[in-house]
Amino acid sequence: MPELPEMETYRRLLQQRLAGQANTGVSIQREKTINMPAAAFEDQLIGNTFTAIERRGKHVLFRLQSGSVLLLHLMLGGFLYWGTEEDKLERTAQVTISVGSHLLYFHGLRLGYLHLLSREEAEHRLAALGPEPLDPLLTAESFARLMQKKRGVLKAALVDQHVLAGIGNCYADELCHHAGLLPLRRIPSLRPEEGTKLFHSMQAVLRDAVERGGYMETPLFRGDRLTGGYNDHCRVYDRGGEPCPRCGHAITRDEWSSRKVFYCTGCQQ
Known part of the structure; x- marks a missing residue:
């Protein structure tokens, strides 16, 4: 299961590629991976701009211009791939998000999830987590x-x-x-x-x-x-x-x- 270093690596690399970019398309192959009907999920995402990519524990948070948050937990076997239609992996993606000519593929989310939440819902979901091991305030x-x-x-x-x-x-x-x-x-x-x-x-x-x-x-x-x-x-x-x-x-x-x-x-x- 991806842990702090893996999710922090994703956060850093995706921040460089997604921040300030608009979501131009969404494809849902497995509706159980998300937390609402696919049509509503797509409607709220398409045209929405990514403002920041953050991490909390083993979660990655995709913050959106609308104020909503995409909360990702890969669980066991999940991973991400960023590429084009031509160089995609020979693997089924449960969710695919388009950003111009590039796509972010969410693979292996049979146990993981990608939930679209309000800022308050995301904070509530993460409230029970302990401190970050690398937080300067943790002595x-x-x-x-x-x-x-x-x-x-x-x-x-x-x-x-x-x-x-x-x-x-x-x-x-x-x-x-x-x-x-x-x-x-x-x-x-x-x-x-x-x-x-x-x-x-x-x-x-x-x-x-x-x-x-x-x-x-x-x-x-x-x-x-x-x-x-x-x-x-x-x-x-x-x-x-x-x-x-x-x-x-x-x-x-x-x-x-x-x-x-x-x-x-x-x-x-």
Whole structure:
């Protein structure tokens, strides 16, 4: 599932391409992906100008001149593609938005959604999310207070969107490895210095992943050299059985609460 770095990469690239551009057409292939009849969705979008592309947690918000907001959550398997009719992917898109000669294809939204909401509805939908991990207002001290409210394992807290917005399976494991902490370690057992180290590891891993374009496999557009650049830099996630890049010990693939978990018992405690 795309996480904060992947959605931030989309936000940055789409801001460059969509801001100030008018929507010239909409095609709905799967009405369950949207939140109203297709005709009403199209009527409100066509001719409407994109004013800004923002992100909140794992969501991307397409702000429109009318004041409405397109709220996107890709869930599992969703991805975007920006191109022309000639270079489109050989994949069915659930929704396609036209902007002049280019089209934004929303693929894999069987579980995800693209909802057209008022500004107030969007704010209400996102109100329960926790703080952004890279928000300058989130300090090591406030992060520690968030963690102290939880009694379970680290991974449970890190992927809980009500605690922190944007971290999922991959980056929870990656930042725990960076900090030298086991993702299944119980939070009450953490020493204060370990909590501080975890906070700084979270910042370092997420910033690095954002700068490298996250781990999405499909480029956003033809010639895109940013999206997916973090794929080869994951140190433990999806690398079960491989040697740990820090100590050489075999990486463990485990399962917790129906989630995959990857860690190294050689250098994580």
